[in-house]
Structure formats: structure tokens, C-alpha cells
Amino acid sequence: MSTLRLEVNGQDHILENVPDDMPLLWVLRDRLGLVGTRYGCGIAECGACTVHLGGSPVRACQVPARAAAGQPVTTIEGLAQPDGTLHPLQQAWIDHDVAQCGYCQSGQLMSAAALLARHQAPSDADIDAAMAGNLCRCGTYLRIRRAIHDAAGRRQAIET
Amino acid sequence: MSAPGVDRHRGTRSLQTIAQAVLTPPERCPGLAVARLDRRGFLQLTGLAGGGLMLAFSLRPAGAATDPAGATADRDTLAPSAYLRISTAGILIHATQPECGQGVKTAMPMIIAEELDAAWSDVEVRQSWISEADFGRQFAGGSTGIPRVWLPMRRAGAVARAMLLAAAAERWGVAVEECTTANSHVLHASSGRRAAYIALAEAAAHLPVPDPDHIPLKSREAFRLLGTRITGVDNTALVTGQPLFGSDQQLPDMLHAAYVKCPAIGGRVRSANLDVIRALPGIESAFILEGNGDLTELKPGIAILGRETWAVMQAREALEVEWDETGAARDDWAETRAQALRLAEAAGAERLAAHGDTAKALAEAATTVEALYSYAFVAHAQLEPQTCTAWYHADEGRMELWAPTQTPQRAVSNVAGLLGLDEAAITLHQLRMGGGFGRRLVNDPVCEAAAIAYRVGRPVKLQWTREDDMRHDYLRAGGFHALKGAVDPEGRAVAWQNHFITFTADGRTPVFGGHLQPTEDLGHLIANFRLERTQLPWLSPCGFWRAPGASVFAFALQGFLHELSTAAGRDHLEFLLEILGEPRWLEPDNTWALHTGRAADVLKLAAAQAGWGRPLPEGHALGLAFYFSHAAHVAQVAEVSVEDGQRIRVHEVTVACDVGQIVNLSGAENQSEGSVIDGLSAMAGQQLTHEQGRVRESNFDRYPLLRMPQAPRVRTHFIQSDWAPTGLGEPVLPPVAPAVCNAVYTACGRRIRHLPISQDGFTLV
Ligand code: FES
Numbered sequence: 073m074s075t076l077r078l079e080v081n082g083q084d085h086i087l088e089n090v091p092d093d094m095p096l097l098w099v100l101r102d103r104l105g106l107v108g109t110r111y112g113c114g115i116a117e118c119g120a121c122t123v124h125l126g127g128s129p130v131r132a133c134q135v136p137a138r139a140a141a142g143q144p145v146t147t148i149e150g151l152a153q154p155d156g157t158l159h160p161l162q163q164a165w166i167d168h169d170v171a172q173c174g175y176c177q178s179g180q181l182m183s184a185a186a187l188l189a190r191h192q193a194p195s196d197a198d199i200d201a202a203m204a205g206n207l208c209r210c211g212t213y214l215r216i217r218r219a220i221h222d223a224a225g226r227r228q229a230i231e232t
Numbered sequence: 233m234s235a236p237g238v239d240r241h242r243g244t245r246s247l248q249t250i251a252q253a254v255l256t257p258p259e260r261c262p263g264l265a266v267a268r269l270d271r272r273g274f275l276q277l278t279g280l281a282g283g284g285l286m287l288a289f290s291l292r293p294a295g296a297a298t299d300p301a302g303a304t305a306d307r308d309t310l311a312p313s314a315y316l317r318i319s320t321a322g323i324l325i326h327a328t329q330p331e332c333g334q335g336v337k338t339a340m341p342m343i344i345a346e347e348l349d350a351a352w353s354d355v356e357v358r359q360s361w362i363s364e365a366d367f368g369r370q371f372a373g374g375s376t377g378i379p380r381v382w383l384p385m386r387r388a389g390a391v392a393r394a395m396l397l398a399a400a401a402e403r404w405g406v407a408v409e410e411c412t413t414a415n416s417h418v419l420h421a422s423s424g425r426r427a428a429y430i431a432l433a434e435a436a437a438h439l440p441v442p443d444p445d446h447i448p449l450k451s452r453e454a455f456r457l458l459g460t461r462i463t464g465v466d467n468t469a470l471v472t473g474q475p476l477f478g479s480d481q482q483l484p485d486m487l488h489a490a491y492v493k494c495p496a497i498g499g500r501v502r503s504a505n506l507d508v509i510r511a512l513p514g515i516e517s518a519f520i521l522e523g524n525g526d527l528t529e530l531k532p533g534i535a536i537l538g539r540e541t542w543a544v545m546q547a548r549e550a551l552e553v554e555w556d557e558t559g560a561a562r563d564d565w566a567e568t569r570a571q572a573l574r575l576a577e578a579a580g581a582e583r584l585a586a587h588g589d590t591a592k593a594l595a596e597a598a599t600t601v602e603a604l605y606s607y608a609f610v611a612h613a614q615l616e617p618q619t620c621t622a623w624y625h626a627d628e629g630r631m632e633l634w635a636p637t638q639t640p641q642r643a644v645s646n647v648a649g650l651l652g653l654d655e656a657a658i659t660l661h662q663l664r665m666g667g668g669f670g671r672r673l674v675n676d677p678v679c680e681a682a683a684i685a686y687r688v689g690r691p692v693k694l695q696w697t698r699e700d701d702m703r704h705d706y707l708r709a710g711g712f713h714a715l716k717g718a719v720d721p722e723g724r725a726v727a728w729q730n731h732f733i734t735f736t737a738d739g740r741t742p743v744f745g746g747h748l749q750p751t752e753d754l755g756h757l758i759a760n761f762r763l764e765r766t767q768l769p770w771l772s773p774c775g776f777w778r779a780p781g782a783s784v785f786a787f788a789l790q791g792f793l794h795e796l797s798t799a800a801g802r803d804h805l806e807f808l809l810e811i812l813g814e815p816r817w818l819e820p821d822n823t824w825a826l827h828t829g830r831a832a833d834v835l836k837l838a839a840a841q842a843g844w845g846r847p848l849p850e851g852h853a854l855g856l857a858f859y860f861s862h863a864a865h866v867a868q869v870a871e872v873s874v875e876d877g878q879r880i881r882v883h884e885v886t887v888a889c890d891v892g893q894i895v896n897l898s899g900a901e902n903q904s905e906g907s908v909i910d911g912l913s914a915m916a917g918q919q920l921t922h923e924q925g926r927v928r929e930s931n932f933d934r935y936p937l938l939r940m941p942q943a944p945r946v947r948t949h950f951i952q953s954d955w956a957p958t959g960l961g962e963p964v965l966p967p968v969a970p971a972v973c974n975a976v977y978t979a980c981g982r983r984i985r986h987l988p989i990s991q992d993g994f995t996l997v
């Protein structure tokens with residue numbers, strides 16, 4: 073058990089009595105009420121729990137909360153701008169009507185956002201490689217691909 | 233909650249009740265746009281406090297007597313099925329059916345908005361409460377959602393529109409015929425006047441309600457919203473991570489619970505180290521529940537409650553249980569499979585249907601083909617593991633449930649029966665489901681959460697682990713088909729014999745998914761036909777898995793049809809069209825049945841769109857399959873290539889589909905793409921292999937779902953016709969596996985006859 077200081081979506085939290093092996097996933101969901109990060113497998117197979125740790129995508133079910141201390145954590149609740157302006161990917165997800173049940177989509181968006189942060193204009197192969205760790209039982213992969221291309225295009229259009 | 237042990241017949245009966253509710257189409261015939269699904273609606277008008285128009289409209293079975301006093305005996309008669317509410321606050325449509333990703337929360341309100349002539353951006357959609365009295369039947373299953381509400385919803389919109397028109401005409405002192413509507417407004421062209429619906433609602437509420445049975449409905453050409461692509465109403469909430477799902481519920485002072493059951497279904501708790509568990513950090517209590525003897529409600533198990541999910545998960549690791557497995561399932565897939573393969577060589581135990589003289593035709597035919605097809609048991613693996621939140625308010629004797637369920641009304645009656653509560657004392661809040669696929673037709677997690685909460689009197693969130701979910705599923709049944717067929721010297725199919733080996737839990741009726749109707753086997757269109765059945769014992773419960781039955785029968789039957797056409801040296805498309813014959817309904821008076829003309833049309837469309845017969849890149853081949861289920865006619869062409877005779881790449885799947893009028897084109901295309909990917913996923917590597925009654929696969933490491941790099945292009949073509957819409961959540965899945973496997977044969981000469989294909993060393997790349 074230890075006391076942790078966690079920075080999540082730009083906010084500092086002091087957390088008491090955190091078991092040493094308690095995954096970040098359950099700290100986010102049960103302690104901070106950030107339930108947009110979801111549990112699907114608990115063994116790093118599905119990606120439903122994907123968040124950014126220091127800007128890189130990680131499986132929150134595998135990272136002990138302790139190991140996240142000292143690096144900024146971003147969850148789906150923090151993907152939009154603080155003023156509510158959606159991330160281009162979120163807008164593309166809406167425009168392309170990507171979701172079916174939607175349960176996997178927080179994780180999909182966080183993986184995609186990490187990809188776009190590295191790649192201005194990812195190819196299909198880049199997208200496949202970055203997204204292969206995120207399962208969608210409803211089978212929305214084709215729309216996810218399209219939405220990522222679209223969001224990348226929009227962002228470039230804004231920047232150039 | 234007494235009756236320890238398991239009453240298998242009771243579990244079977246419960247599933248049968250669900251089957252009746254879900255798999256039986258509401259009117260059996262939702263075919264013609266203005267016939268058969270013609271449930272008569274009637275409307276109740278309620279003035280709203282503050283002024284406004286609220287229409288509650290109800291379903292009445294076709295032909296039921298109309299009692300002007302409203303005092304009809306049938307409970308269904310007066311049950312309104314949805315609410316449309318227009319006031320100065322806006323236009324609100326209640327989505328009444330559970331949402332599991334099939335898109336009904338968006339599609340159903342679109343139907344009302346279309347006839348109302350409301351601008352979609354003016355419509356607010358809210359999930360309704362659960363009440364049979366207010367809304368009629370509420371459930372998601374059997375692809376019946378849209379066909380059930382198509383006409384009543386259209387009429388509701390049209391009636392409201394007529395009243396708003398009348399109100400405007402009265403206000404302006406003009407003839408109603410001179411007024412029109414568009415974008416939530418009534419217009420009077422010659423004077424240029426225009427009034428918003430929300431400003432007319434109060435006046436409209438004082439007018440008589442026109443007879444919905446005679447209200448004119450729009451012609452298809454006049455649709456502005458239906459058939460277009462509308463993004464889902466929850467999408468903004470979804471992409472920002474809002475708490476929409478069952479597992480997202482948080483209540484003050486809430487406990488987190490696990491419920492640990494015997495890994496062999498039907499086992500009971502003999503003893504457990506509960507004192508050790510209770511003393512663990514973060515744990516509040518642990519106790520045994522006996523179960524109520526119904527495998528679809530409460531199985532025996534151990535509840536562990538703690539302040540956080542992680543504490544509970546950790547406590548489980550320390551749990552030691554001695555199970556009493558008397559009467560528990562001992563199912564063993566390897567043994568069962570070996571037994572089935574032996575039985576497949578002999579005649580079936582019973583004959584389900586026969587015509588002509590199949591034995592003679594097979595003996596005399598120029599060319600005969602024999603093959604054994606099989607498919608393994610599979611799990612649902614919806615991405616959100618089972619969960620439910622419950623709060624028993626002991627002082628008021630009231631139970632509150634937050635449940636992601638496909639059958640909310642049934643969940644209420646399950647819990648009422650289980651705990652001896654009045655149904656009126658139970659409130660169920662319908663939550664979005666992280667996938668359903670038929671798993672959430674059964675309410676065991678709701679019963680468990682309720683039984684646990686009943687004991688502790690505090691809010692409790694029950695969260696299954698992925699392992700719980702895969703080990704305690706209601707399986708898609710495995711099965712075997714020993715098939716024989718013959719073609720004559722002209723290459724026409726002349727004989728078809730199907731010995732179907734399935735499973736039974738009670739020794740009498742087949743498990744769910746083990747019902748093969750003779751009409752479902754296209755072989756029954758061949759002159760000499762015989763369908764036999766043998767049932768093997770299997771105790772682990774089976775249930776409804778997306779397109780029950782069809783999802784696997786299609787693989788065997790459509791694969792074998794291709795074997796026959798290949799043996800005859802025929803083009804597969806031409807061979808299938810010849811078997812279908814003249815355009816006709818296969819069951820007279822049943823427009824829920826297969827129509828050979830609609831079947832031929834989707835086959836031809838799929839073939840044309842995929843370029844059937846065109847020159848292909850080296851190593852590529854096309855495969856074709858057709859299947860009819862859930863009143864939908866679907867054909868698919870898969871383009872594949874095969875490396876090293878084993879590594880299959882599916883390049884593209886072309887889907888042609890006739891489900892009548894499309895409601896939301898975006899949702900429809902999404903269902904089609906998802907069904908193709910789901911079908912490939914199950915085909916590629918999914919199977920549950922039981923050993924001593926225990927499922928060996930318990931998570932995605934050994935039970936793979938398809939990943940993005942394996943997903944092919946999918947192109948969907950709908951034949952949009954005047955037929956009333958039928959459901960699209962399931963019927964695109966069945967033809968996927970046979971289309972791909974037929975293409976693999978054409979590409980490399982290897983015939984795939986067993987699902988998953990990984991058993992024979994095939995992989996999808
Ligand atoms: S829950 Fe973390 S990867 Fe599945």
C-alpha cells in the first residue's frame with residue numbers, strides 16, 4: 073500500500089492506500105470515477121483499457137498505478153480540448169458513425185490518437201499496425217480505418 | 233431461492249420462453265408494406281402540463297375486436313408502444329427498445345420523425361423507461377425490432393403531423409389542404425405563413441385524434457430521412473467516454489461484487505474458506521448463495537463483496553472452494569466429437585423429413601458426393617463482460633436494477649420470481665449494452681446481482697471477469713452434418729441427404745441452435761430429399777448466438793451445394809439459380825418465408841457487383857453463398873487468395889441483401905460490415921473445447937477475435953424495395969463462412985469442412 077500522486081487529464085490527485093499491484097485501470101474507474109476507460113480482458117489482449125501514459129498508448133489493465141505516478145495520464149475523458157472542442161478523431165468517429173455497441177471505442181480512439189501524434193498521414197499499413205491490439209467484437213474496423221484517414225486529412229488541412 | 237440442485241427442464245423451459253418471445257416474428261408476416269404486419273394502432277392524447285401534445289400510441293393485434301370503451305380483455309390491447317412528445321420545449325422521441333449496437337436507438341425514432349416531417353436536428357431522443365403497460369414489449373432479439381414497430385411508428389408520426397396541420401389551418405383560417413409541412417414547420421405557401429410545430433403543439437393537443445388506421449402514409453419516394461445515413465444518437469457521448477454502459481454505473485456507498493460459480497455447469501458449493509476471504513483487505517463480506525435450480529437464473533455460487541473491483545479480484549485468487557459436482561456437466565468435446573464422427577457413418581436416429589426416394593436416387597446416380605461437415609461450440613465474447621448493478625431498498629421493499637439486458641421485462645419477472653417480490657416493486661433502468669449477440673437475452677447476471685443486493689441492502693455492482701464470461705456462457709451449439717448428394721448426367725441436383733447430429737440436454741428436445749427445420753435446408757428443393765437427426769447428450773447450456781442455427785447451417789449446407797455443383801462441372805451461380813427455380817414464396821401465405829425470386833435477385837446482384845466470372849489476379853478466386861434467415865435474403869461473394877495452401881487472405885466480400893426498405897443506411901451498412909467481420913472471426917479460430925465439463929478457453933489469448941489487419945474490404949448493396957423493413961442485426965453473418973470456404977476451394981483445391989478452420993491448419997491473414 074502506498075500514497076500516490078497521479079496526474080490525470082491535467083488534474084492532480086492524491087490517492088491513499090493504493091495496493092502496490094493495483095492496475096491503473098481500476099484506480100481510474102473505481103477511485104476517480106473515470107469509467108470511460110473500459111475493462112474487456114484484463115490480460116492486454118483487447119485494448120479496451122487503452123490510455124496515454126506520458127503520451128504513449130498503454131494498457132491500463134497491465135500498468136500498476138504506482139508505475140504511472142510522475143507521468144501525465146490521458147484518458148478518453150481528456151481527449152477533447154478543455155473547452156470541449158473535440159479531437160479531430162472524435163469528430164471523425166461521429167461523422168463516420170463508427171460505433172456499434174461502442175464499448176471498445178474509447179480504447180480505439182486512444183490508440184488512434186497516439187498514432188496520429190506520431191504520423192501525420194498514416195498509411196493503411198501504419199493504421200493496421202497501430203490498431204491491431206484493439207479488438208472490436210462488433211467489427212467496426214473498416215470505419216475506424218476510414219475515420220483515422222479522414223481525421224489525419226482534416227488536421228493536415230488545418231495545419232497547412 | 234430454495235430448491236438446491238439443478239432442474240434442467242426448468243432451465244430449458246426458461247430458454248424456450250425466451251425463444252418464443254424472441255425468435256417468433258411478431259406477426260409472422262411482416263412482408264408487404266401495407267399488409268400482414270398491419271397491427272392496428274390507436275392513440276391516446278394527453279395534454280401536457282404547460283401546454284403541448286403528447287401522443288401515446290398502442291399496439292393491437294390485427295383482427296382484435298375494437299372496444300370503443302377501451303375495455304378490451306387483452307392486456308396487449310391498451311399497451312402504448314412509444315411516446316412522441318411535442319411541446320414548447322421541443323420534440324422528444326422515446327427510444328423504447330434496448331440498444332446493444334444494432335442501432336435501434338437511432339433507427340426507431342427516425343421512423344417517427346420521417347412521417348412527422350420533423351427535421352432530425354430538432355429531435356431529441358431519450359431511452360425510455362421499462363414498462364410493458366406504457367410501451368408494450370421491449371426487447372432486442374431475433375432481428376425483430378424494426379419490423380415490430382414499422383407501421384405503428386409511422387402512423388404515430390403521421391397522426392401527429394395531421395394534427396399539427398389542422399391546428400395551423402385553424403389558426404390561419406385556411407383550408408388544411410392548402411398547408412404543407414417540412415422541417416418541423418407547417419407552411420401555407422400562398423400567404424407565405426409558417427409556424428413551428430413546437431408553437432402549434434398546444435393548439436393541436438385540443439383537436440380530435442384522426443384514426444391512425446386510415447391516416448395516409450408517405451410513399452417511399454417522399455422519404456427524406458429514411459434510407460439516408462444518420463449518425464447514432466449516442467455517438468458524442470460514446471466518443472467522449474460518458475458513462476453509458478452497464479459496467480459504468482456508480483452509486484453512493486456502492487459495493488463491488490464477484491460471483492464465483494463451479495467451472496462445471498451445475499456444480500454446487502460444498503465448502504469454501506469464507507473466513508479467510510472476509511479478513512482480506514478491502515473485503516466487506518462473502519457468502520454462499522444456493523441457486524434456484526434454474527440455469528438461466530441463479531446458479532449456486534459464492535458472492536465476494538468489496539470496496540473496489542481490484543480488492544474483489546484479488547480475493548478471488550485466495551478463494552478455495554470444494555465443489556459438489558454431483559449432477560454437474562461432464563461434457564468433453566474430444567470424446568463427443570469422436571462419437572459423432574462414428575455415428576455420422578450410420579443412419580440417423582430419427583427422420584425429420586423426406587420426399588422422393590433418396591436411397592434409390594443416390595444408388596443410381598451418375599455422380600455422387602459425400603462429405604462430413606462440423607462446427608465447434610463457441611462463446612459470445614461480447615466485449616463488455618456481464619455486469620449488473622442492483623440496490624435493494626429494504627425499508628421500502630423495492631428493488632432497483634441498472635441492467636444491460638436484451639430482455640428487460642423478462643429480467644424484471646426473473647427477479648420477481650427469484651426473490652418473491654412483486655413486479656411492481658422492481659424498477660429496471662435499461663442501459664446500453666457493450667454487445668449482445670444473443671447472450672444478454674438470458675438474465676443470469678441480473679438475477680445474481682439482485683440476489684446479492686437483496687442480502688446486503690446496499691448498492692452492489694456485479695462485474696464478471698472475462699473468464700467468468702467465457703466459462704458461463706450459453707453456447708452456440710456445435711454440430712455435424714453427414715451429407716450425401718447426387719447429380720444427374722445433365723449436371724442437375726437430384727438427391728440430397730443430411731444426417732444432422734446435434735445435442736440434447738433433457739434427452740428429448742434439441743438444445744438451442746439444434747433446431748434444423750427441413751425448410752431451412754435448401755436441399756428440400758431437390759426431388760429426392762431426406763433429413764435425419766441424431767442427438768447426443770450435452771449438459772452445458774446452449775443459447776442464442778447471432779443468427780442462431782443459420783450461422784452454422786449455412787456453412788455446411790452452402791459448402792456442400794458447392795461440392796455438388798463442382799462435381800457436376802457447373803457454374804455455381806447457375807447451379808444455385810436452377811435449384812431455386814421459378815419465383816415463388818416457399819410457404820404460401822407466409823411472407824416471412826423464403827421467396828425464390830428475391831433469393832435469385834440477391835444472388836445475381838452479388839455476382840454482378842463482384843464481377844463473377846471476370847479474370848482475376850493470379851492465385852485469387854471467388855466464392856459464392858446464399859442464405860435466408862430472419863426474413864432476409866442475403867448473398868455474398870468472397871474474393872480470396874491462399875498462400876502455402878493454408879494462409880488465407882480475404883480481399884473483399886461483396887454483400888447483396890434484401891431486407892426491404894432501409895431505415896438508416898449508415899446503421900445498415902455498419903451491421904453488414906460487422907456481420908462479415910464477425911463471421912470471419914468465428915470461422916477463423918473460435919472454439920470452446922470442454923474437458924470434464926470445464927471450458928478450457930477463458931480469454932482472448934486462446935479464443936481469438938479477428939483483428940484489424942485481417943479485415944477485408946466489404947461492399948454492401950441493398951435491394952431497396954417496397955417491402956416493409958426487416959431486421960439486419962443477424963442475417964448477413966451466415967453466408968460469410970461458406971462464401972470464403974468455397975472460394976478457398978476454387979483457389980487451391982482444399983475443401984474446408986470444419987469450423988473453426990484453424991483445426992485444419994488454416995489461418996486468416
Ligand atoms: S482490459 Fe486491458 S487490454 Fe483488455
Ligand code: FES
Pocket residue numbers: 171172173174175176177207208209210211212333615666667
Ligand atoms: S463497437 Fe462493439 S466492440 Fe467495438
